[in-house]
Amino acid sequence: MTLDKTIGSAHEAVADIPQGASLAVGGFGLCGIPMVLIQALLERRVGELSVVSNNCGVDDWGLGVLLGAGLIRKMTSSYVGENKEFERQYLSGELELELTPQGTLAEKLRAGGAGIAAFYTQTGVGTQVAEGGLPRRYHADGTIAVASPAKPVQSFTVRGEEREFVLEEAITTDFALVHALRGDRHGNLVFDKSARNFSPLAAMAGRVCIAQVEQLVEPGEIDPDHVHLPGIFVDRVVEVGTDIEKRIERRTVREGN
Template sequence: MDKSVATAHEAVARIRDGATLAVGGFGLSGVPIVLIRALIAQGASELEVVSNNCGVDGWGLGELLEAGRIRRIIASYIGENKEFARQYLGGEIEVELTPQGTLAERLRAGGVGIPAFYTATGVGTAVSEGGLPWRYASDGSVAITSPPKPVSEFDSLGEPRGYVLERAIRADVALVRAARGDRHGNLVFEKSTRNFNPLAAMAGRYTIAEVDELVEPGVLDPDQVHLPGIYVDAVVELTAEQSSELPIERTTVREREAS
C-alpha cells in the first residue's frame, strides 16, 4: 500500500518513447515541474501530451517542448508560448485543439470508463465538421486536418438539438502536482491546481504525483481528499526548495515618487 517513491527520477523511469502523457496544471498553477524535468533527464521522446496548455517558454511543459521530446499535443490553449506556436506553424508537432470543457470531460470520462459522450459544444463549427489544422507542412500548407465527428439530435428542453460525439482520453502515464498526499496516494489539491490535476490523474493507466507534503495514512481528513488513492500509483515528496518554485506568483511594484 505504500506508494511513496524516493525520487522523481525513479518514478518516471518506466516511461517509454512514444508514450501518451496526461499532465496536470492550469496555466502555471499546479504544474508537476519536478516530474517534467526528471522526464527530460530520463530521455523519453516522441511523446503525445494531453494537457490544458503547454506551459510557457522555458518553464513547465515548455521545457519538454524545447527539448524536442513532444510529437503531438492535445490541448485547449496554446497560451503564452512562442516556441509552441513556432513548432506548430512550422510543422514540427501535431496539435489537436479541443474546447476546454470538452477536454476536461474527455479526461474524466477516460478515468471512469466511459468510452465517449455527447456534448453541444462545437456543433456547427470545425470542431464537429472537421477541417481544423492538426499539422502544417514545412511550406506553411496544412498537411493534416481533423476529421468530422458524428453528430446526433437529442431532445433538449422540449426542442431537438445537435450534439457532437467526443471520445474519452486514456493516457499511458499521468503526471500531477498536489499540495498534500499520503503514502496510500490520497491527494489534496490547492485552489486552481484542482482544475485539471485530478482529471489528468484519473485518465492515467499509471499515475505519478509530486506533493509538497507527504503524510502518513490517516492524517488526511477523508472529507477533504480530492482524489482517492485508487487512481494514484506513485507519490514523490518535494523538497522545500522545489515546492517554492512558483512562477505564477509575481510581485509588481511601482517606483516611489521623489519627495
C-alpha cells in the same frame, strides 16, 4: 502486498516511461504543474511523447522545457498562447496539435478515467470542431498535412427542445503526472485551491498515475472528507518538499503600492 505507493525520487518514478508514451499532465498555465517530474523526464531525454494538458507551459518552464528539447511529438490542448516555441513548431510542421475546447478536454479526461467511452456535448456544434478541417499538422511550406476529421452529430430533445450534439471520445493515456499539496502513502491527494484545476482529471485518465506531493503524511492523517482524489487512481507518490520553485506567468501589480 503493501499499499505504500511512495517512491524514493522523481527519477525513479518516471524511469519506466518509454519513448513514444502518452502522458496526461495536470496544471493550468504554470499553476499546479508537476515540474519536478517534468524535469526528471527531461533529464532522461525521452522523446516522441504525446501529451494531453490544458496548455504547454511557457518557453522555459513547465512542459515548455520538454517541447524546447524536441521531446514532444503531439499536444492535445485547449490553450497555447503563452509559448512562442509552441507556435513556431506547430506552424513549421514539427508539432502536431489537437486543439480542444477547454471544458470538452476536461470531460474527455474525466470520462476516460470513469470508463466512459464517449459522450455528446453541444460545444463545437456548427464549427470545425464538429465538421472537421482544423489543422493538426502543417507541411513546412504552410499547407495542411493533417486535418481533424468530422465527428458524428446527433439531435436530442433536451427540456422540450431539439438540439444538436457532437460526439466526443474519451481520453486515456499511458501515464499521468500531477502535483498535489499533500498526499499520504496510499496515494490519497489534496490539491491547493485553484491548483486543483485539471489535476484530478489527468490523474484519472492515466493508466499509471505519478503524483509529486509537497507534504507526505501517514494514512489516516487526511480527513476523508478533505480528499480531492482517492488513492485508487494513484500508483506512485514522490515527496518533493515545500521549497520547490513555483513561477507566475504574468505578475501584475498596481502602481504606487
